[in-house]
Amino acid sequence: MSSSNINRTYLKVDRACAELRRGGAVVVRLPSGEAAIFKAVEIAHDNDIVELKTMAGSGTLLVLTANRMSSLGHSIGQNKPCATLSSAAHSAARAFEMALGQPATDGPQSSYTIIPEKAGSLADNTTRLLRVAKLIPAAFMARLRFRDIAMQDRWALENNLLIIEARDVDHYNEDAAASLRETTRAKVPLALAEDAEIIMFRAAAGGEEHFAVLIGDPLGRDAGKDKPPLVRLHSQCVTGDVLGSLKCDCGDQLKAALGLMARESNGILIYLAQEGRDIGMLNKMRAYALQDGGLDTVDANHMLGFDTDERSFLPAANILQTLGISKMRLITNNPDKIAQIAAHGFEISERISLDIDENPFNADYLKTKKTRTGHLID
Ligand SMILES: Nc1nc2c(ncn2[C@@H]2O[C@H](COP(=O)(O)OP(=O)(O)OP(=O)(O)O)[C@@H](O)[C@H]2O)c(=O)[nH]1
Ligand SMILES: [Zn+2]
Numbered sequence: 001m002s003s004s005n006i007n008r009t010y011l012k013v014d015r016a017c018a019e020l021r022r023g024g025a026v027v028v029r030l031p032s033g034e035a036a037i038f039k040a041v042e043i044a045h046d047n048d049i050v051e052l053k054t055m056a057g058s059g060t061l062l063v064l065t066a067n068r069m070s071s072l073g074h075s076i077g078q079n080k081p082c083a084t085l086s087s088a089a090h091s092a093a094r095a096f097e098m099a100l101g102q103p104a105t106d107g108p109q110s111s112y113t114i115i116p117e118k119a120g121s122l123a124d125n126t127t128r129l130l131r132v133a134k135l136i137p138a139a140f141m142a143r144l145r146f147r148d149i150a151m152q153d154r155w156a157l158e159n160n161l162l163i164i165e166a167r168d169v170d171h172y173n174e175d176a177a178a179s180l181r182e183t184t185r186a187k188v189p190l191a192l193a194e195d196a197e198i199i200m201f202r203a204a205a206g207g208e209e210h211f212a213v214l215i216g217d218p219l220g221r222d223a224g225k226d227k228p229p230l231v232r233l234h235s236q237c238v239t240g241d242v243l244g245s246l247k248c249d250c251g252d253q254l255k256a257a258l259g260l261m262a263r264e265s266n267g268i269l270i271y272l273a274q275e276g277r278d279i280g281m282l283n284k285m286r287a288y289a290l291q292d293g294g295l296d297t298v299d300a301n302h303m304l305g306f307d308t309d310e311r312s313f314l315p316a317a318n319i320l321q322t323l324g325i326s327k328m329r330l331i332t333n334n335p336d337k338i339a340q341i342a343a344h345g346f347e348i349s350e351r352i353s354l355d356i357d358e359n360p361f362n363a364d365y366l367k368t369k370k371t372r373t374g375h376l377i378d
Helices: 003-021 046-056 066-071 092-100 122-132 149-158 166-178 238-242 250-264 281-292 297-303 314-322 335-343 363-371
Strands: 026-029 035-040 061-065 082-086 113-117 139-143 163-165 180-187 196-203 209-216 230-235 266-272 327-331 347-352
Touching (some): 003 026, 003 163, 026 149, 035 122, 046 092, 061 092, 066 082, 082 122, 113 122, 180 314, 281 297, 297 363
Parallel strands (some): 230 266
Antiparallel strands (some): 061 082, 196 209
């Protein structure tokens, strides 16, 4: 794909996300010409349900992910990422409860007809776009009655609506990672590592900003360096990294990693703008509220409709490649991180574990990392 094509594609997705976040409607279309108009449930009002129905000419459905459905006590089958729920009596408040509330004991879902949806379906694409927009992946969706693409384009223009093609959604995360560029760099002496330099990267797609902290001389400007650099991919955790939250191990891991790198003067910490395993700070706080009610970190993500971990380490891989790194000693306990980085063609000569002392507030979290997400914690 030429770079100008990539540009047009991701700009449309970025505009769609802004539209969804302000409560607006977006149209999603499959190559077959099937299309649907949708909105984010978490920002919708009752009149939106009627409006979508009137515009599309078919009933408004509620789209929920498989994880959310399972939290509501419904298995929708293997390889079905989401389901559409139809009801004669939708109200935004009720749908909000279905999408976000704690499951009611009398089973509000019983009054809905539930249809499992395939990967790549219109419903699936609505939830994927909502995730990119860092919104709860629950949509009000109404299918357009007509499949003629030229007619749809005219209709969208008349109604000031954006049409997003399913293939644009498919490529978005890859395009965003590929569009990362070094933007500026500066020396920033740190308490734990005086010889530190920060390199900022900005993605043209989505505008996300990640950064690399170079400790000492990891890029091998010193001739004769025999060990590959220590590398840590650290996903943002404002509560742990900045506020010193005792609920997780992030802040301590950050400090420990910088300390290890300073000792050798040979490290790269990539700080990824992936707050809350990439569900965003607001949704992480929603997950924390559910954890206050007794759920663990995995079930809380599922209850909100998200996957256990929404992160891709492709942005990190692109940054490492830009820096000219091919081999590293990776500081992590996360097997998925190791697998993803290896799959991108990097050589991990050694894994350095990063075990943090338990406290009464993070003990359950650390246990869940070990038992449910496979973290290699001793
Ligand atoms: N959604 C959610 N995110 C969390 C929670 N606790 C921590 N995080 C986020 O998880 C990310 C850190 O992930 P971890 O699983 O601790 O560590 P990791 O990067 O997977 O693995 P290591 O390399 O071994 O540290 C950060 O983005 C945190 O904000 C939580 O309860 N819910
Ligand atoms: Zn944390």
